[in-house]
Amino acid sequence: MRAIQIIINYICRYQNNFVSSFLFLKNFGAIVEKGSIELNEILDSEVFHFNFDYDGWISNHTNDESYTRAYNKSIFDLRQSYREVFPEEDLFGPIDDDKESSKVYKINFHVNLLPSVCDHFTIHHKTGSIDYHE
Amino acid sequence: MIFYKSLLELDGANMISILSFDSRSMEALLGDHHADHFSDEFPLIYKTKILKKNNPNKFFYRSAIDNALKNN
Numbered sequence: 001m002r003a004i005q006i007i008i009n010y011i012c013r014y015q016n017n018f019v020s021s022f023l024f025l026k027n028f029g030a031i032v033e034k035g036s037i038e039l040n041e042i043l044d045s046e047v048f049h050f051n052f053d054y055d056g057w058i059s060n061h062t063n064d065e066s067y068t069r070a071y072n073k074s075i076f077d078l079r080q081s082y083r084e085v086f087p088e089e090d091l092f093g094p095i096d097d098d099k100e101s102s103k104v105y106k107i108n109f110h111v112n113l114l115p116s117v118c119d120h121f122t123i124h125h126k127t128g129s130i131d132y133h134e
Numbered sequence: 135m136i137f138y139k140s141l142l143e144l145d146g147a148n149m150i151s152i153l154s155f156d157s158r159s160m161e162a163l164l165g166d167h168h169a170d171h172f173s174d175e176f177p178l179i180y181k182t183k184i185l186k187k188n189n190p191n192k193f194f195y196r197s198a199i200d201n202a203l204k205n206n
Contacts, residue, residue: 001157001206002157002160002161003154003155003156003157003159003160003202003206004199004202004203004206006157006160006161006164007150007154007160007164007179007198007199007202008199009164010164010172010178010179011179013172014172014173014174014177014178015174015177015178015179016174017174020177020179022181023179023180023181023197023199024199026200027199027200027203030203031199031203
Protein backbone atom coordinates (compact mmCIF):
# COMPACT_ATOMS: atom_id res chain seq x y z
CA MET A 1 0.00 0.00 0.00
CA ARG A 2 3.03 2.23 0.44
CA ALA A 3 3.37 2.44 -3.36
CA ILE A 4 -0.17 3.77 -3.74
CA GLN A 5 0.48 6.30 -1.00
CA ILE A 6 3.59 7.56 -2.78
CA ILE A 7 1.73 7.85 -6.10
CA ILE A 8 -1.17 9.71 -4.47
CA ASN A 9 1.25 12.08 -2.73
CA TYR A 10 2.90 12.73 -6.10
CA ILE A 11 -0.47 13.48 -7.71
CA CYS A 12 -1.35 15.90 -4.91
CA ARG A 13 1.92 17.73 -5.42
CA TYR A 14 2.51 17.71 -9.18
CA GLN A 15 -0.79 16.75 -10.80
CA ASN A 16 -3.05 18.72 -8.53
CA ASN A 17 -5.72 19.32 -11.13
CA PHE A 18 -9.26 18.04 -11.70
CA VAL A 19 -7.98 16.30 -14.85
CA SER A 20 -6.29 13.77 -12.55
CA SER A 21 -9.66 12.71 -11.16
CA PHE A 22 -10.06 10.33 -14.14
CA LEU A 23 -7.28 8.20 -12.59
CA PHE A 24 -9.64 7.39 -9.70
CA LEU A 25 -12.90 6.84 -11.57
CA LYS A 26 -13.02 3.10 -11.00
CA ASN A 27 -10.62 2.47 -8.15
CA PHE A 28 -11.26 5.10 -5.51
CA GLY A 29 -13.70 2.85 -3.65
CA ALA A 30 -11.08 0.08 -3.49
CA ILE A 31 -8.46 2.57 -2.23
CA VAL A 32 -10.79 3.77 0.53
CA GLU A 33 -11.60 0.19 1.50
CA LYS A 34 -7.90 -0.57 2.02
CA GLY A 35 -8.09 1.66 5.06
CA SER A 36 -4.35 2.14 5.38
CA ILE A 37 -3.93 4.88 2.79
CA GLU A 38 -4.06 8.50 3.91
CA LEU A 39 -6.54 10.31 1.70
CA ASN A 40 -6.99 13.60 3.50
CA GLU A 41 -4.50 15.37 1.25
CA ILE A 42 -6.11 14.29 -2.01
CA LEU A 43 -9.61 14.99 -0.69
CA ASP A 44 -8.50 18.52 0.20
CA SER A 45 -6.68 18.97 -3.12
CA GLU A 46 -8.05 20.26 -6.41
CA VAL A 47 -8.26 16.76 -7.90
CA PHE A 48 -11.90 16.28 -6.93
CA HIS A 49 -12.79 19.91 -6.57
CA PHE A 50 -12.37 22.87 -8.86
CA ASN A 51 -13.61 26.42 -9.17
CA PHE A 52 -14.82 27.95 -12.40
CA ASP A 53 -15.85 31.36 -13.64
CA TYR A 54 -17.72 31.27 -16.94
CA ASP A 55 -19.20 34.28 -18.72
CA GLY A 56 -22.68 32.76 -18.79
CA TRP A 57 -22.74 32.33 -15.01
CA ILE A 58 -23.48 35.25 -12.77
CA SER A 59 -20.47 36.67 -10.96
CA ASN A 60 -22.04 39.19 -8.56
CA HIS A 61 -25.29 39.20 -6.65
CA THR A 62 -27.00 40.55 -3.59
CA ASN A 63 -27.85 37.01 -2.45
CA ASP A 64 -24.82 35.46 -0.71
CA GLU A 65 -26.37 32.16 0.38
CA SER A 66 -24.74 28.83 -0.50
CA TYR A 67 -26.52 26.29 -2.68
CA THR A 68 -25.64 22.71 -3.58
CA ARG A 69 -26.96 21.40 -6.88
CA ALA A 70 -26.59 18.15 -8.82
CA TYR A 71 -25.18 18.22 -12.34
CA ASN A 72 -25.18 14.96 -14.25
CA LYS A 73 -24.08 15.89 -17.76
CA SER A 74 -20.74 16.26 -19.45
CA ILE A 75 -18.30 18.62 -17.80
CA PHE A 76 -17.73 20.11 -21.25
CA ASP A 77 -21.34 21.31 -21.32
CA LEU A 78 -21.10 23.01 -17.96
CA ARG A 79 -20.39 26.43 -19.46
CA GLN A 80 -23.84 26.55 -21.11
CA SER A 81 -25.72 24.83 -18.28
CA TYR A 82 -26.42 27.65 -15.86
CA ARG A 83 -30.19 27.56 -16.41
CA GLU A 84 -30.22 23.80 -16.09
CA VAL A 85 -28.41 23.86 -12.76
CA PHE A 86 -30.43 26.81 -11.50
CA PRO A 87 -33.76 26.57 -13.36
CA GLU A 88 -35.64 28.76 -10.90
CA GLU A 89 -35.84 32.18 -12.45
CA ASP A 90 -36.16 33.93 -9.12
CA LEU A 91 -33.93 31.73 -6.98
CA PHE A 92 -31.40 34.48 -6.63
CA GLY A 93 -33.81 37.22 -7.52
CA PRO A 94 -32.94 40.26 -9.60
CA ILE A 95 -30.03 42.37 -8.51
CA ASP A 96 -31.45 45.13 -6.39
CA ASP A 97 -30.10 48.39 -7.73
CA ASP A 98 -31.29 50.24 -4.64
CA LYS A 99 -28.91 48.34 -2.38
CA GLU A 100 -25.55 49.75 -1.57
CA SER A 101 -22.68 48.46 -3.63
CA SER A 102 -21.18 46.92 -0.48
CA LYS A 103 -24.15 44.54 -0.38
CA VAL A 104 -23.32 43.02 -3.76
CA TYR A 105 -21.32 39.85 -3.24
CA LYS A 106 -18.98 38.01 -5.54
CA ILE A 107 -20.43 34.59 -6.39
CA ASN A 108 -18.07 31.60 -6.58
CA PHE A 109 -18.95 28.34 -8.26
CA HIS A 110 -17.30 25.05 -7.34
CA VAL A 111 -17.63 21.54 -8.75
CA ASN A 112 -17.26 18.51 -6.51
CA LEU A 113 -16.23 15.52 -8.67
CA LEU A 114 -16.38 12.89 -5.92
CA PRO A 115 -19.91 11.75 -6.86
CA SER A 116 -18.58 10.79 -10.31
CA VAL A 117 -16.10 8.21 -8.99
CA CYS A 118 -17.05 4.56 -8.39
CA ASP A 119 -20.58 3.37 -9.23
CA HIS A 120 -22.81 6.07 -10.62
CA PHE A 121 -25.29 6.97 -13.36
CA THR A 122 -24.74 9.50 -16.12
CA ILE A 123 -26.90 10.94 -18.87
CA HIS A 124 -25.27 10.75 -22.29
CA HIS A 125 -24.77 14.29 -23.57
CA LYS A 126 -25.96 13.46 -27.13
CA THR A 127 -28.45 10.59 -26.91
CA GLY A 128 -29.87 11.39 -23.48
CA SER A 129 -29.63 7.72 -22.51
CA ILE A 130 -28.93 6.89 -18.88
CA ASP A 131 -25.75 4.85 -18.46
CA TYR A 132 -24.57 3.00 -15.38
CA HIS A 133 -20.84 3.11 -14.63
CA GLU A 134 -19.24 0.53 -12.36
CA MET B 135 12.19 15.50 -20.70
CA ILE B 136 11.42 12.49 -18.48
CA PHE B 137 7.90 12.45 -19.91
CA TYR B 138 8.89 12.42 -23.59
CA LYS B 139 11.75 9.97 -23.12
CA SER B 140 9.64 7.42 -21.27
CA LEU B 141 6.67 7.85 -23.59
CA LEU B 142 8.71 7.07 -26.68
CA GLU B 143 10.79 4.24 -25.27
CA LEU B 144 8.13 2.26 -23.44
CA ASP B 145 5.24 2.26 -25.89
CA GLY B 146 3.36 4.99 -24.14
CA ALA B 147 4.00 3.64 -20.65
CA ASN B 148 6.70 4.72 -18.22
CA MET B 149 8.73 3.05 -15.48
CA ILE B 150 6.30 4.29 -12.86
CA SER B 151 3.35 2.38 -14.31
CA ILE B 152 5.53 -0.69 -14.89
CA LEU B 153 7.09 -0.78 -11.40
CA SER B 154 4.15 0.59 -9.45
CA PHE B 155 3.66 -2.72 -7.63
CA ASP B 156 6.88 -2.06 -5.67
CA SER B 157 6.97 0.65 -3.03
CA ARG B 158 10.76 0.93 -2.97
CA SER B 159 10.81 1.53 -6.72
CA MET B 160 8.11 4.16 -6.32
CA GLU B 161 10.09 5.83 -3.59
CA ALA B 162 13.20 5.83 -5.80
CA LEU B 163 11.34 7.20 -8.84
CA LEU B 164 8.96 9.65 -7.20
CA GLY B 165 11.04 10.69 -4.18
CA ASP B 166 11.76 14.32 -3.36
CA HIS B 167 15.36 13.91 -4.52
CA HIS B 168 13.99 14.00 -8.10
CA ALA B 169 11.82 17.05 -7.44
CA ASP B 170 13.84 19.20 -9.83
CA HIS B 171 12.71 16.98 -12.72
CA PHE B 172 9.01 16.96 -11.83
CA SER B 173 6.66 19.44 -13.40
CA ASP B 174 2.90 19.78 -13.43
CA GLU B 175 3.23 20.47 -17.15
CA PHE B 176 4.31 16.88 -17.88
CA PRO B 177 2.26 14.34 -15.91
CA LEU B 178 3.92 11.06 -15.00
CA ILE B 179 0.80 9.29 -13.73
CA TYR B 180 -1.64 8.57 -16.55
CA LYS B 181 -3.57 5.67 -18.04
CA THR B 182 -1.74 3.49 -20.53
CA LYS B 183 -3.44 1.76 -23.43
CA ILE B 184 -2.80 -1.99 -23.13
CA LEU B 185 -3.79 -4.66 -25.64
CA LYS B 186 -5.64 -7.67 -24.28
CA LYS B 187 -3.57 -10.85 -24.37
CA ASN B 188 -6.37 -13.10 -25.62
CA ASN B 189 -7.66 -10.60 -28.17
CA PRO B 190 -5.15 -8.20 -29.74
CA ASN B 191 -7.98 -6.23 -31.34
CA LYS B 192 -9.28 -5.17 -27.94
CA PHE B 193 -7.58 -3.00 -25.39
CA PHE B 194 -8.05 -1.45 -21.98
CA TYR B 195 -6.57 1.44 -20.04
CA ARG B 196 -4.65 1.04 -16.80
CA SER B 197 -2.77 3.50 -14.61
CA ALA B 198 0.05 3.05 -12.10
CA ILE B 199 -2.55 3.16 -9.30
CA ASP B 200 -4.52 0.32 -10.91
CA ASN B 201 -1.34 -1.74 -11.19
CA ALA B 202 -0.39 -1.09 -7.58
CA LEU B 203 -3.88 -1.99 -6.37
CA LYS B 204 -3.93 -5.16 -8.47
CA ASN B 205 -0.57 -6.38 -7.15
CA ASN B 206 -0.88 -5.49 -3.47
